[in-house]
Amino acid sequence: MNIFIEYSLFIYFLPLLAFLVNIFFGKRLPRHGDWVSIGAVLITLALSMAMFAGMLFSYDPDFRVESSFTWISLGDFVIQLGFLVDNITITMLLVVALISSMSHIFSIKYMEGDPLYSRYYAYLSLFTFSMNGIVLSNNLMLLYMSWELVGLSSCLLIGFWFAKKSAADAGMKAFMTNRVGDIGFFIGIMLLFTAIGSVSYSDIFSGVANGKITGTLLTFAGVGLFFGAMGKSSQFPLHIWLPDAMEGPTPVSALMHAATMVAAGVFMMVRLFPIISPDALVFVAYIGGFTALFASTIAITQNDIKKVLAYSTVSQLGYMIMSVGTGAYVAAFFHLVTHAMFKANLFYGSGSVIHAMHHALHKKHDHETDPQDMRNMGGFKEKMPITYWSMLVSTFAIAGVPFFSGFLSKDAILAGSLSFANHHPEHFLLPVFGFGAALLTAFYMFRLIYMTFHNEPQMPELIEEIHESPKEMTFPLVLLATLSFFIFYTLPYFNPFSDHGWFTYVIEAKTSLVHGAPSAHAIAEGIHHSHLPAMIISLLVAGLGILLAWQMYLKRKLSAERYANKFSTLHRLSLNKFYVDELYERFIYTPVLKLAGKIAFLDWDLYDKYVVDGFGKFTEWFADLIGKMDYDGLDQGIVDGTGRSANRLGDILRNLQTGQLQNYILFALFGVILIVIIQTMV
Amino acid sequence: MSSVLFWIIAFVAIGSAFIVVLNKNLFYSAIALVFTFMGVAGLYVFLWADFMAGVQVMIYVGGILVLILFGIMLTNRISSVNISHSNYHQGIGAVIVIGIFFILGWMILETPWLRIVEQEPTQTVGKIGRLLMTEYLLPFEVASVLLLAALIGAAMLSRKAN
Amino acid sequence: MDQLHNYLLIASVLFSLGLFAVITRRNAVAVLMGVELILNSANLNFLAFSRFGGMNFNGHIFALFVIIMAAAEAAVALAIIINLYNNYQSINVDEAGQLKR
Numbered sequence: 042m043n044i045f046i047e048y049s050l051f052i053y054f055l056p057l058l059a060f061l062v063n064i065f066f067g068k069r070l071p072r073h074g075d076w077v078s079i080g081a082v083l084i085t086l087a088l089s090m091a092m093f094a095g096m097l098f099s100y101d102p103d104f105r106v107e108s109s110f111t112w113i114s115l116g117d118f119v120i121q122l123g124f125l126v127d128n129i130t131i132t133m134l135l136v137v138a139l140i141s142s143m144s145h146i147f148s149i150k151y152m153e154g155d156p157l158y159s160r161y162y163a164y165l166s167l168f169t170f171s172m173n174g175i176v177l178s179n180n181l182m183l184l185y186m187s188w189e190l191v192g193l194s195s196c197l198l199i200g201f202w203f204a205k206k207s208a209a210d211a212g213m214k215a216f217m218t219n220r221v222g223d224i225g226f227f228i229g230i231m232l233l234f235t236a237i238g239s240v241s242y243s244d245i246f247s248g249v250a251n252g253k254i255t256g257t258l259l260t261f262a263g264v265g266l267f268f269g270a271m272g273k274s275s276q277f278p279l280h281i282w283l284p285d286a287m288e289g290p291t292p293v294s295a296l297m298h299a300a301t302m303v304a305a306g307v308f309m310m311v312r313l314f315p316i317i318s319p320d321a322l323v324f325v326a327y328i329g330g331f332t333a334l335f336a337s338t339i340a341i342t343q344n345d346i347k348k349v350l351a352y353s354t355v356s357q358l359g360y361m362i363m364s365v366g367t368g369a370y371v372a373a374f375f376h377l378v379t380h381a382m383f384k385a386n387l388f389y390g391s392g393s394v395i396h397a398m399h400h401a402l403h404k405k406h407d408h409e410t411d412p413q414d415m416r417n418m419g420g421f422k423e424k425m426p427i428t429y430w431s432m433l434v435s436t437f438a439i440a441g442v443p444f445f446s447g448f449l450s451k452d453a454i455l456a457g458s459l460s461f462a463n464h465h466p467e468h469f470l471l472p473v474f475g476f477g478a479a480l481l482t483a484f485y486m487f488r489l490i491y492m493t494f495h496n497e498p499q500m501p502e503l504i505e506e507i508h509e510s511p512k513e514m515t516f517p518l519v520l521l522a523t524l525s526f527f528i529f530y531t532l533p534y535f536n537p538f539s540d541h542g543w544f545t546y547v548i549e550a551k552t553s554l555v556h557g558a559p560s561a562h563a564i565a566e567g568i569h570h571s572h573l574p575a576m577i578i579s580l581l582v583a584g585l586g587i588l589l590a591w592q593m594y595l596k597r598k599l600s601a602e603r604y605a606n607k608f609s610t611l612h613r614l615s616l617n618k619f620y621v622d623e624l625y626e627r628f629i630y631t632p633v634l635k636l637a638g639k640i641a642f643l644d645w646d647l648y649d650k651y652v653v654d655g656f657g658k659f660t661e662w663f664a665d666l667i668g669k670m671d672y673d674g675l676d677q678g679i680v681d682g683t684g685r686s687a688n689r690l691g692d693i694l695r696n697l698q699t700g701q702l703q704n705y706i707l708f709a710l711f712g713v714i715l716i717v718i719i720q721t722m723v
Numbered sequence: 724m725s726s727v728l729f730w731i732i733a734f735v736a737i738g739s740a741f742i743v744v745l746n747k748n749l750f751y752s753a754i755a756l757v758f759t760f761m762g763v764a765g766l767y768v769f770l771w772a773d774f775m776a777g778v779q780v781m782i783y784v785g786g787i788l789v790l791i792l793f794g795i796m797l798t799n800r801i802s803s804v805n806i807s808h809s810n811y812h813q814g815i816g817a818v819i820v821i822g823i824f825f826i827l828g829w830m831i832l833e834t835p836w837l838r839i840v841e842q843e844p845t846q847t848v849g850k851i852g853r854l855l856m857t858e859y860l861l862p863f864e865v866a867s868v869l870l871l872a873a874l875i876g877a878a879m880l881s882r883k884a885n
Numbered sequence: 886m887d888q889l890h891n892y893l894l895i896a897s898v899l900f901s902l903g904l905f906a907v908i909t910r911r912n913a914v915a916v917l918m919g920v921e922l923i924l925n926s927a928n929l930n931f932l933a934f935s936r937f938g939g940m941n942f943n944g945h946i947f948a949l950f951v952i953i954m955a956a957a958e959a960a961v962a963l964a965i966i967i968n969l970y971n972n973y974q975s976i977n978v979d980e981a982g983q984l985k986r
Contacts, residue, residue, distance in 0.1 A: 087974050703908050705814070705820060705915075710904070714822045733895050740899055742917055744906045756918055763899070763925045766892065770936040772925070775948055779928075782952050787921060787959045794914045794963045798970040815906040824901040831893040839891065843913035849944045851949070859946050866953045873957030880964035 042566065044094070046108045047090045049177050052134060053124070055081040055171035060163050067159025079145045082138065082169055089131070094411050096131045102549035103263035104128055107179050109241065125179030128547045129374065133176045133308055135376055137301050137635040140385045144296035145515035147389055150513045151396060152294055161201060161290070168297060172239040180241040181230045184309065184690065188226070188269065191302050198297065199289040211285035218282040222272015229265025229311035232258060233316075242312070247504045249316040250554040258385075259555065263321030266313060267328075274306025274358045281622055283297040283355055291392030294347060299354050299388050300381035305376050307361040314370040315554040323468070330458070330474030333359030335619070337481035341488065342615040343604075346391045349489050353439065354384055356478055360454050363471060368564040369457025371550045376450035379530065382437035383447060386521035387545045390432035393510040393518065394418065394493060397425060401506035410500070415489065420498035422505040427515045429494045431553045436490050438525040440483035441583040446525050448579075450542040453568065456575035460567030464559075472575075476582050476642055479654045483586025491594035532689025538576065544712035729769055738763025749795050753788065759783050774847045890931035899926035913966045913976040915957065924955045 059081035067074035096104060143167060171194055174187030195447065200212025234240055237248035246452055254262065270276070274285035297303070310317070310325065312396070317325070333356045340352035356381050364373035391413075398412035408446060411418055422429045438447035454600045456473045480627020498504040509515065528535070531542035550561040592599045605612040614620070697708075740759035746752045760783040767776035846848065855863050897921050906919025929946045935944025970976050 464844045703978065706904075707816065707908055710823060710908075714819065714826065717826050729891075733891075737895065737902075740902045740922055743922065744902045744910075749912060749915060752915060752918060756921065759899070759922065760925065765930055766895065766929060767932055770892065770932045771940065772932045772936070772945060772948075775928075775932060775945055778949065780950055783921070783925075783954055784910060786956055790959050790963050791914060791918060791921075794917070794966055797967055798914065798976045807920060811911060813909050816905055820901045820905040820908070823904065824897060827897040827900070827983040828894060831890045836889045836937070839939040840936055844940060847942070847945065851945050854942050854946055855949075866950055870953060870957055873960050877964035880961065880983065881967045885926050 043108065043126075046107045046124055047125045048092050048128055049134075052085045052088050052138070053083055053170065055175050056166040056173065059166040060170060061092075063159050063163035067163055070159070071623055073151060073159040075145075075158065075162045079149075079495070080144075082142045082145050085173070086135075086138040086142045088604060090133045092126070092131045093135045096128055096547065096697040097543065099496060100543075100547065102128065102547055104547075105717045106336075107243065109179060119181065119239075120182055121239075123179045123241070124177045125242060126177070127312065129308075129668065130176055131195050132374075132378060132527040134173065136381045137172050137176060139167070140296055140300040140381055141165070142174075143385065143389070143521060144292040145357060147392065147495060147514050147517050148290070148292045150199055150511045151392060157201070161198075163298070164194055164197050164201070168198065168302070168477040172301050172305070174702060175308065177497060179243070180239075181233065181245070182240045185227065185230060188223065188273065188305065188309075189631065191297075191305060192216055192223070192273070194200065195219075195286070195297055195302055198293045199286045201289055201293070201587060203286045204322060205288070207285075208288040211282070215286050218279050219272040221278050222268045222270070223664075224269020225265045226270075226272070227265075227349070229262045229267075229269065232262040236262075246315060246554055252556065254558065259316070260318045260320045263313075263317040264468040265323055266317070267310065267321065268312050270306030270362065271328065272306070273309075274303050275355050275361060276306070276328050276359060276362055277335055278621065280355045281625065284348055284351040284618070287345075287351050291388060291395060293527060295385045295388030295392065298351065299384040303354060303358055304361075304377045304381060306351065307358065307365065307373055310362065310365045311370050311374045311377075312418065313550055317365075318555045319553075319555070319558050322368065324368045324595045326363050326458075326461070326468070326471055329359045329362025329364070329366055330471045330478075332356065333363060334481070335359075337478045337485065338615050339618050341485040343485075344548075345411070346394065346418075346489065346493065347388075347413055348416050349415075349485060350384070350387055350391055353387075353485065354483065356359065356482060357439070359385065360451065360475065362459050364454040365474065367457045367461035367471065368553075368559065369425045369453060369460075369568055371545065371548055372453035372457050372540075372568070374548060375530070375544055376447075376454055378544070379438065379446035379450045379525070381525040382521050383438040383445075386431060386435040386518060386525065387439070389404075389514070389517050389538075390428050393425065393514050396514065397421070397507045397511055399505070401503045402509070404506050405503065415492040417500050417503075417680075418493045418496070418498075419496045419500075421507055422494040424504065425494075425509045427509055427518060428481065431515075431518040432494075433490060433520040434525050436486045440486050440587060441479055443580070444527055445539045446527050446530055446689070448537075449527055449530060452572070452576050452579055453540050455566045455579050456571040457564075459575045459578075460564070460571040464567060472684055476578055477618050479579050480582040480586045482673070483583040484590045486591035487587050490595050491590060495595055500689075526562065539572075563652070569665060729766075731764050732765040732769075736766065742851065749799070753792055753795060753851065754837075757784055757788055771843055773849055791828070889933055892929060896926040896929040896933070899923075899929065909976045911979060913962075913969065913978050914980060917962050917966070919928040919964075921955065921959070924951055927951060 054076070059078045062070075062077050063074045067077070070077065078456030101486035103124070105127040107125045109121040111119060112122045113120040134499070145162070148161065148165070152158055154160060163467050168191065171187045175184055175191060178184040178187060194214045195214035197210075199215050200209045203209045203212070215561070220280055224410050230240065233248075233254065237245050239245065241250070249259065281353070283303065285299055287294055289559055310427045336359060338353035340356065343349045343352060357376070361373040361376050364370065364376065395412050397419070402408070402410055434445070438445035440449045441448045455472065455475045458475045462469050462472045523529075527537050530544050531540065536544050547570060550565060552558070552561040589599070593601050593604075619624070697704075736759050739755040741761065742755035743752045743759060746755065760779060762777040764776040765784075767779060821822070903919045903922030903924075903926065906922065910916050910919060914967055928951050931944040931948045931951070935941065935948075938944070949972050973980055
């Protein structure tokens with residue numbers, strides 16, 4: 042067996058083992074079993090790094106190992122499960138393992154003393170296991186199973202503090218919203234399976250290439266698959282669960298709802314890009330672009346530090362989706378990787394801040410103040426230098442400042458959208474979405490930094506209680522902040538303005554297999570030509586956003602309140618997240634509930650009461666009747682009667698049984714006579 | 724002459740059998756049985772079975788009848804003068820038995836009996852002895868064992884349990 | 886006297902009488918006597934068939950065995966009767982009904 046497959050097996054099953062150990066024995070183990078999960082994930086990390094090193098050494102864009110076994114075999118119906126290890130897999134594995142290990146380490150202090158500590162680690166391991174399944178799978182079936190497992194572990198972890206109603210509800214909401222997307226996903230899988238007769242990627246790819254499924258059907262299949270990505274990657278209109286998911290512990294938010302799980306949708310789209318038809322891709326691009334802008338407009342007015350980051354995540358995911366839609370799917374994957382680093386870092390930073398706030402408030406016996414509200418912060422810069430600097434680095438990265446990773450990936454995405462609009466002028470909105478979102482991203486991220494760390498403290502009584510977090514928490518911050526510099530993605534080159542490097546070499550864009558789609562080369566050419574204008578515009582908008590934030594929240598030259606009042610309608614819309622939840626409430630939940638109520642009325646009060654109960658009553662009456670017949674007639678008459686007649690007959694016949702031998706002889710002789718008489722008669 | 728003798732003997736046998744069956748006194752019955760056995764032995768002679776007639780007289784009259792008499796003596800106290808006994812359901816018994824008799828008689832008279840005429844044998848004992856020692860040797864031996872078993876069994880049964 | 890059916894008729898009369906004794910007699914010894922009558926009638930039949938069936942001696946042998954059997958039977962029956970008397974102070978067959986109760 043190939044060494045990569047062997048490593049993959051370990052990577053896949055170790056977290057599962059840790060999950061099983063922790064869920065059953067965690068409480069009885071020393072330290073409540075956290076070392077089991079941490080050990081498992083660290084081994085995973087080491088193996089991923091080994092695989093990554095192997096990939097870099099071979100430096101082969103076409104590297105690809107596949108291994109599968111037959112899972113179901115019913116005559117012609119065969120489903121094979123297996124692993125596919127190529128460069129995308131290895132890179133993604135490393136990202137998952139890295140962020141997961143960071144979360145595991147960060148949680149040691151963050152979750153310290155929680156009564157369900159071991160269960161928390163068990164869930165983390167379960168998540169790692171299922172996420173690796175998504176990454177490693179070479180077929181849609183294992184992908185779908187892992188997909189659902191990820192959804193489950195997400196639901197469990199969001200609702201981890203289930204005693205809090207909002208957390209439990211958020212977990213449920215995440216699961217339900219994902220289900221909506223997953224229905225589309227499943228339809229997509231089934232369309233492909235029906236047309237091609239296999240669920241493995243390679244079969245599906247060759248099936249599409251051979252034209253086994255074409256035209257509208259393929260578009261529908263692509264859109265169906267994208268629905269899964271929409272649910273998991275929290276794209277409009279299924280984005281509502283992600284902000285609520287911030288009810289979960291912050292390391293979980295960093296791991297799942299920023300870096301890995303929500304990226305699963307993007308990952309899936311990247312994997313399946315060659316079979317998505319151009320029509321479906323347009324749909325994908327618009328959904329992604331709109332989400333990017335839409336979410337960032339919400340983020341600018343949020344005051345909850347994690348909510349800002351949540352909407353930022355939605356917006357960035359929109360970027361990636363849009364990038365897939367415009368054909369620049371390598372850029373999407375690139376952004377996925379860089380975003381995973383700096384967004385996870387931002388979440389850890391926010392976790393660190395919240396942790397500090399929480400402890401400070403706890404010391405002051407203040408249980409009213411919200412530790413996540415940025416309006417209660419300010420001036421933390423000196424108190425939490427490590428957190429501040431690492432978060433600042435990540436903010437530069439996400440805002441698209443040169444020399445940081447985000448600049449490169451975002452630039453590639455924007456170039457892709459610009460090139461797409463050049464080729465298809467009717468889609469001019471896509472770059473507008475992109476650049477608009479870039480502007481807003483820079484703005485709200487610096488707003489976050491200024492409100493949290495700069496200025497004078499909003500709650501001066503707290504400030505002396507704010508302390509830097511322990512090493513377990515700052516270590517991931519420093520590490521991930523370091524990984525936000527451009528250098529790690531462009532090696533062996535050192536040009537900070539070009540994404541040219543190992544990443545773009547190793548992960549090579551493949552031409553779509555769908556007939557009539559533009560070739561990868563053409564797309565790359567277009568991106569190359571749009572590179573410079575895109576970079577200039579993105580630098581401009583990022584600078585403008587930072588400047589605005591600087592003026593408004595640091596220098597206070599521009600009053601945020603005044604603008605808020607001036608555009609009060611827009612402000613209110615943004616603050617209230619465009620009332621999406623309320624709209625859902627009004628137009629979906631309430632009507633559905635009402636309909637359900639009506640149906641329930643029909644069912645309970647009419648059907649059950651009259652038909653079902655009536656039937657029951659009739660049956661009861663009928664049963665009584667039958668019972669009477671049975672007991673009084675059958676039992677008493679026939680059954681008992683048989684017994685009684687047998688008894689009576691026995692009473693009569695026992696008189697014959699005299700015990701007198703001579704009587705018997707008499708009877709026997711009588712019988713002889715009878716026989717002879719009958720014999721003569723006949 | 725011999726015909727008359729035959730009928731006389733037959734009459735004696737049947738008449739005494741009636742007494743055996745119908746007499747109330749058990750002792751008289753036993754005595755009448757002697758005459759029945761003797762009559763049957765006489766009939767054997769008419770059937771050219773002189774050896775069997777001898778055996779009949781010896782075993783039945785000399786053995787079995789003595790046994791029966793012993794039985795009567797032992798089971799009825801000598802002091803009780805009435806050694807009689809009662810019968811029961813004589814009516815139905817008689818009807819059944821007469822029915823059986825008529826069936827048998829009808830059958831005997833109706834059947835066309837095959838008859839093979841044979842010369843009167845000069846001697847019977849030798850032939851019977853030869854048969855017993857050749858063809859019927861095993862039954863003969865088994866019969867001796869049976870007699871032994873009956874002897875022991877009778878002794879065991881009649882012994883007073885102690 | 887030269888006719889088979891004469892003997893058979895005499896034997897059947899003896900048989901019927903023996904049967905009658907077996908059925909109607911209460912006294913076990915009397916029953917035994919009835920049995921002897923039946924056996925005698927059977928012997929008579931054997932010998933008659935032997936005589937009119939070609940005078941082979943198989944019938945004689947059979948009659949001989951019947952007599953042997955009768956002797957044994959008489960001995961055992963009398964032993965049983967004596968036992969019965971010892972237990973019940975009576976040899977009436979209808980009183981020996983212990984198994985019926």
